[in-house]
Amino acid sequence: MPWYKVAFEPLGITAEVEGGNSLLEAAGKAGITINSVCGGDGICGRCKMMVKEGQVASEVSPLLTREEIRRGMVLACQSYVQSDLVVEIPEETRAREKIWIDREAQRFRAFHPGLQPREFSRSPLVFKVHLQLTAPSLHNQTDDCRRIEWMVEKLTGLTSMQMGLKVMRQIPEILRRHDFSVTATIGRRRDIGEIMDIEGGDTSGRNYFAVVDVGTSTIVAHLVDAIALSTVDAQACFNSQSLYGREVTSRIMAAERRGVEPLQSCLVEDINRLVSGMASRNRISLRDITAVVCAGNTTMMHFLLGLPVSNIRREPFVAVTLEPPPFRAAEVGIKINPRGLLYTLPGISSWVGGDLTAGILAAGLDEMEEIGMLIDIGTNGEIIVGNREWLVACSASAGPALEGASVGCGMVCEAGAIESVFLRDGKIGYKVIGDQPPAGICGSGIIDLIAVLLERKIIDRAGRLMEGSDPRVSSRDGQVCFLLGPEGRWGGREVYITQEDIDNVLTAKAAIFAATKILLERVEVRLSEVKRLFLAGGFGSYINRENAIKIGLLPDLPLSRIEYVGNTSILGAKLAALSEEAFLKLREIRKKTTYYDLLGSPDYVEQFRQAMFLPHTNIELFPSLAGWGAR
Amino acid sequence: MPWYKVAFEPLGITAEVEGGNSLLEAAGKAGITINSVCGGDGICGRCKMMVKEGQVASEVSPLLTREEIRRGMVLACQSYVQSDLVVEIPEETRAREKIWIDREAQRFRAFHPGLQPREFSRSPLVFKVHLQLTAPSLHNQTDDCRRIEWMVEKLTGLTSMQMGLKVMRQIPEILRRHDFSVTATIGRRRDIGEIMDIEGGDTSGRNYFAVVDVGTSTIVAHLVDAIALSTVDAQACFNSQSLYGREVTSRIMAAERRGVEPLQSCLVEDINRLVSGMASRNRISLRDITAVVCAGNTTMMHFLLGLPVSNIRREPFVAVTLEPPPFRAAEVGIKINPRGLLYTLPGISSWVGGDLTAGILAAGLDEMEEIGMLIDIGTNGEIIVGNREWLVACSASAGPALEGASVGCGMVCEAGAIESVFLRDGKIGYKVIGDQPPAGICGSGIIDLIAVLLERKIIDRAGRLMEGSDPRVSSRDGQVCFLLGPEGRWGGREVYITQEDIDNVLTAKAAIFAATKILLERVEVRLSEVKRLFLAGGFGSYINRENAIKIGLLPDLPLSRIEYVGNTSILGAKLAALSEEAFLKLREIRKKTTYYDLLGSPDYVEQFRQAMFLPHTNIELFPSLAGWGAR
Ligand code: FES
Ligand code: FES
Structure with missing residues (x-):
């Protein structure tokens, strides 16, 4: 193939490439960073460019609007060079200061184009800055720490900084051994930036987070590259606390008998195993993992932090804290960078935790104009209904069957x-x-x-x-x-699958259906008013929505209104990890959401009993199933 | 003696006392707290009251102005009831929100009425607040930590708070065991209040600080009652680092050979011995000592914090930090409340430390309109000259003779x-x-x-x-x-006293005199322009100024301009401990003060040599000694 010149505007950079290369590859050759999050698979829609002169071979993509196509817009990763070209790269394609829900979310967006992606400013909870300092002299005797802080302030705008003694003690030697070229790792701790680590040279290209969904039955950990804003690896395991009982309540009682430490160790060891496994598999040093960001229900977060749990299960159901500040990960035994930070997402009540604020964030429920609903299926099923004005949450004890955990196989x-x-x-x-x-x-x-x-x-x-x-x-x-x-x-x-397994599934779906029905009645919203239902949970494939209705897990809504949005707990946690703006949004969500206690509802037991049929005792609730074989 | 009624205005409280009691005693009986700091000795001038009706027996005090006497103002502690009385207590006499330099400083002020007392708002670096919380209910499920923070915010106005995991873990039990009546201990850490401790019940009446002057030769510790704003006890010892050398430089070299730890331990053990001794002697629990506030030269502060010291003695003489943030005292091994804080005062350069910023604060040099001078005699002699507009500092290696430390007896x-x-x-x-x-x-x-x-x-x-x-x-x-x-x-x-002892004293006084002379020349200030000279140091009695001139330690100024102001390092540290406003003032002083390096002065050696005589080689510098016997 012949070689062609591709000129990129408005940058004024030209690359020479062989015909047949994609525009994305050409941009890469020219040293231009594109905000792709799908890696060139044609599904994220982030690589839009406008061909102003010349020919490309390109398929029409559903990610482009009719108007964009008319203007000559193409997906760079799906367009191949066939002549000399003049190409314009729009601002948003280049901008690296915005992050999107990452690859996984994008995948779902591509399939469910209705799910609004949310943009947040790129501001990871822990970040690195390379500092090229001037060496001290008799005319500039500024002390070592102030020299560092001053440059950090200049480069980042941070004015309030903390530094620990251990870091301070190492500073003089590191500065002088590396000719005053060092990298500061800075963690955001509320209004303050903590200079957590100082390394020699420029290590600012290496910064990873462990993002963990700490579920009652399942723990899912993702290893996230905080520079490339991508997910490096993901791994899951069952929560090894299950030896103390399947339900949250039985674990709390176990902690009352034996203390909270053994239950804390289970979580910490599970997380350490997942994280160190991913780190070694990807040849990433634990030192470069600077934060662990955890979402989970309120009880799991208490266990993780070693906080007393008793009052969670006793009236009036009060948590020690719903919004823990960041702590040092090492303080609870999590093995990442020794001074790395542990962030836990804020929860709404003792029974609706940070996994749900993360879910609301990821689904965008808090920004909807119409009424939406989020059903998150875990060992507790949580249901949230509302829109940008109001949100109400409840929690139903479903058991772990739908996570595959109380089912023999x-x-x-x-x-x-x-x-x-x-x-x-x-x-x-x-x-x-x-x-x-x-x-x-x-x-x-x-x-x-x-x-x-x-x-x-x-x-x-x-x-x-x-x-x-x-x-x-x-x-x-x-x-x-x-x-x-x-x-x-x-x-x-x-x-x-045994009879007992089936009974467990029935119990789970009945609990969730009853809770959904009661919650809608309480907030006086008819099912038909629910314009979108987000189904969340750590299922393997996109859940079959039709089957979920057939067994009476979901209410009988048109399929077009139901979207499976994956593990929103981990999606929201990733957003929060990579963007302080998203992290702060979680606090707003927490404040805005009202908790409705199903235990205060006199008809919960009766509703639950009625839902113990397939799909329901009252088949009239499922008009769309009329004529279906099983009826 | 008959009994009389004393009515206190504007409070509307009346006390009945026997004739002959002082007004201060009468106020005490009425339950009125007076802002006395001398304990009724007639020297602090803080107990002024106005007699509006009736007779008292009272001496005229120089602490009252002519105008005040004319208006019927008396010192309550020096005025004795002789009839029924109506007495007005002025606002400032009652106000407990202001602190003064404490008892010791007051003593000096009484003797040297020219020394301006400085008032700062009462805002101890660590303080306690009693919280009477409402118990949670189904209608108020606020989590335990937020419940506490909300009340602290309401009572103190603090909005930014931190809390450690260890404290959080204890909270649920303490709250419930004490019916939600607890006391929070709050430490000021820059812009943030750290809730360091939660105790059951109301312990807000017990809060003590250890205030320590960490000198190269001598360590002086005061135990301060942060509620009564008084000094409970004071104790001193020689710095046990002296086995590593008498001078700062030899200790730095020792740390280069053996590491900083053994030198750190010396300080920590000295401080622990002094503090625990005072605590047990005064039956004060270590838990109630919530902060240790240390002033010392830059090297001593580095040793205390375990920071590397090498660069202090090597050109360009750079410290690791001149303004360490507060740390947990336990982190360096100091034994007070396990979560108590260690504050170190900010220093000016590697060779003029926090003891001198404290000295400038205590003497009020930074607020003078005329030119003043502070000479602080320790193992290093530091000299500061300036006024409210500018301050210049230098440091001369004097040796410890004037502290009694290199003298046999x-x-x-x-x-x-x-x-x-x-x-x-x-x-x-x-x-x-x-x-x-x-x-x-x-x-x-x-x-x-x-x-x-x-x-x-x-x-x-x-x-x-x-x-x-x-x-x-x-x-x-x-x-x-x-x-x-x-x-x-x-x-x-x-x-x-041996010949060697005398030689050591000569060296010390020569170093200080030479530094004083050079500094004045450098800033182009004639001796006659120095309106006040503050002599500081840990001497036993008020130093004999005439003798200090006779031996050529001090320049030949009129005695009326020379004031011995005691250990200003510890006085300034106490002020900072009891008032955040004073603590912040230290930072201003630090920024405002220029360091002048005597080593950069070509004539220092010659000036030093000339000062090795009594009083000086050039007797013309001491005109007032004309006709003195020894001449
Ligand atoms: S890079 Fe994602 S669509 Fe092109
Ligand atoms: S109490 Fe101090 S002068 Fe009266």
Whole structure:
């Protein structure tokens, strides 16, 4: 292929590239940084450029509006050089000062174009600045610390700074060994910047955060590159506290008997294992991980910080703190940079925690004009309804079945998990994450499976497995069960669902449905007024919304109004980690949200009982299912 | 004596007292707190009241102006009830919101009425607030920490608060065990208030500080009652670092060989011994000592904090920090309240430390209209000259002789020290602190002794002891010496001064005199323009100014312009401890003061050599000594 000249405006930079290279590659050659977050996969829509002269080969993308296409706008990553070119890079394509919900969120946005992306200023909670200082002389005897602070102030505008003794003690040597070229790591602690670390030379290109969703059943950790604003790696495990009980309440009682320390250690060790695993797999030094940002329910945050939990479960249900300040991660035993900071997201009440403020932030519920709803499925199901003016939250104890944790063959959503189950040509099939032999089944697969069993009349509307209804109804562990896999050429572990597993799923979906219904009644909003329902939770694939309605987990809304938004707890936590503006927004959300206590509702028990059918005792609540096989 | 009614206006409170009681006692009976700082000795002038009706027996005090006397103003502590009375208490007499330099300073002010007392708002660096909180309910589920912070904000106006994990962990139990009546201890850390401790009940009446002058040779600690604003106790010891050398420089070299830790331990152990001794003697719990406030030269502050000291002695003489933030005292090993804070006063340069900013503050040099001078005599002699517009400081290495530390029989100024020496009826006499057998001699005694020996021609103008000049010229430790005591009925330890001791004193006074002279020349101020000279240092009695001139320690100014102002380092530190306003003033002083490096002065050595005579090689510099015996 011949070579062509690509001139980028308004920068006045020209690159020479071989024909067939993408415009994104050409820009890279020219040293221009593009605000891409999908890495050139054509799904983030962040690489828009305008072709002013010359020819490119380019497909029309749904991420461009008709008007943009008319003006010659293309996605740079999807457009290939075919002649000399003059290309204009719009301001927003270059700007590196804005961050978006990262890759994962973008993926969902690409599929659900209705989900508003939120922009926040780029201001990571911990950041690094390279300082090239002038050496002291008899005419400039400013002390070492002030010399550093003065330059930090000049470069960042920060005026209020703290520095610990341990850092101070190292400063004279580091400064002189590195010719007064050093990098300061600065953590935001409310109104103050803490100079947490001083390293020799310029290390400002290396700064990582561990962002953790501390769930009652599942702990999900992401390793985030705070410079590139991307997710380096993600890993999850079951919460090893489960040996003290499945529910939050039983763990609190365990802490009352044995003290809070053993429960704290479980979390700290789980987090350390996940983080150090990701760090070594990606050859990232723990020292370069400067912050851990945790979202979780109020009880988990208390356990993590070693705070007494008793009053959370006792009337009037009072937390020690709903908005902990940042602490040193080492103070609770988390192993990152020894002076790295631990941020926990602010919660709303003892029963609606920072994972939900993060969820509201990620879904953008607090900015909607219409009424929206967020249902976050975890061991507690939390439901939030509201808009930019008001938000009301409640929490229902669902149990961990929908996370795959109280199901015999359940597992977290990672390679090997059956993430969806379907009927094809009348036969029950499934899909495994990573296209490998099945090792278990995760939440989204479980929802599908129940719907399919109901449709095939292998279970009845009360969820009872009917013996003889299918050759795969069998028994394991002394219980009747349905044997799902393995099948075909792969082999793999036996995956089945028992009657007890099904009962656990029913309990979970009934708790969430009852809570949803009561909350809407209390705020006097009809279901039809809910314009958008965000379904959140750590499921493996996009959850099958139809199946979620069929089993009565979600209310009967048009599918177009229901969006699966993934693990919003971790998405919101990432936003907060990378943008102090988003972090502060969480505080506003916390203040704006009212907690509604279901225990104060006289009809919760009755509503729950009615929801223990598939989809519900009162089938009139599900008009769209009229004519569906299982009815 | 009959009983009388004393009505206090404008409070509308009446007390019944027996005739002959003082008005101060009557006010005490009525439960009125008077802002006295001298305890009723008639020297602080803080108990002014106006007698509107009735008779008191009262002496005229020089602390009252003619105009005040005309209006019926009296000192309440010096006025005795002789009839029914109506007495008006002026606002400033009642106000408890102002603090003055404390008792000790007042004593000097009483003797040197010219020394301006400085008033600062009462705002101790660490303070306690009693919080009577409402218990949580289903209608008020505010978390425990926020409940506390909200009340602290309401009572103190503080908006920015920090709280450590250890405190948070204890809060739920303390709140509930004490019916939500607790006391918060709050430390000021720059712009932030740290809630350092939460105690059950109301402990706000107990709050003490350890205020420490960390000198190269001597460490002086005062125990200060931060509620009553009074000094509870004071104690001093020699700095046990002296085993690493007498001078700052030799200690720095020791730290270069062995590390800074052993030198840090010396200071920490000295301070702990002094503080715990005072605490137990006064039955004060260490927990109630919430802060330690230290003034000292820059090197001592580095040792105390464990900061590297090497660059202080190497060109360009750069400190790690001249303005350390507050740290937790426990972090350096100081044993007070486990979460108590350590404040160090800001210094001016590597060679003029926080002890001098404190001195400038206590003497009020930074507010003078005329030119003033402060000479602080320690192991380094520091000289400051200037006024409210400008201040210049220098430092001369004097050695510890004038603190009694490099003199064989030298000792700190405590009971048993000979604090003054004089000629009476041609015989050499002395006075011992505490009127007890002598155990040694302290700085003020040494100055007197040299002057007396010179006057009696027992030493010549070069300071040489002349054998045969007096029967008490003898020898000890293989050296010629002068035997001062004991004498008379008391016995006690033998106190003498050797030729080497005298040489050490000469070196010290020569260093200070040469520095004073050069500094005045550099700033182009004639001696006659110096309207007031403040002499500071930890001497036992008011130093004999005439003798200090006679030996050529001080320049030849009229005695009326010279004031001995005591240990201004500790006075300034106390002011800063009890008033954040004063603490912040220290930072202004630090910024305003220029450091002049004597090492940059080509004639220092020559000036020093000339000052090695008594009083000086150039006797013309001492016109007032014309006709004095020794000349
Ligand atoms: S880089 Fe993401 S769409 Fe082009
Ligand atoms: S109380 Fe001090 S002068 Fe009266």
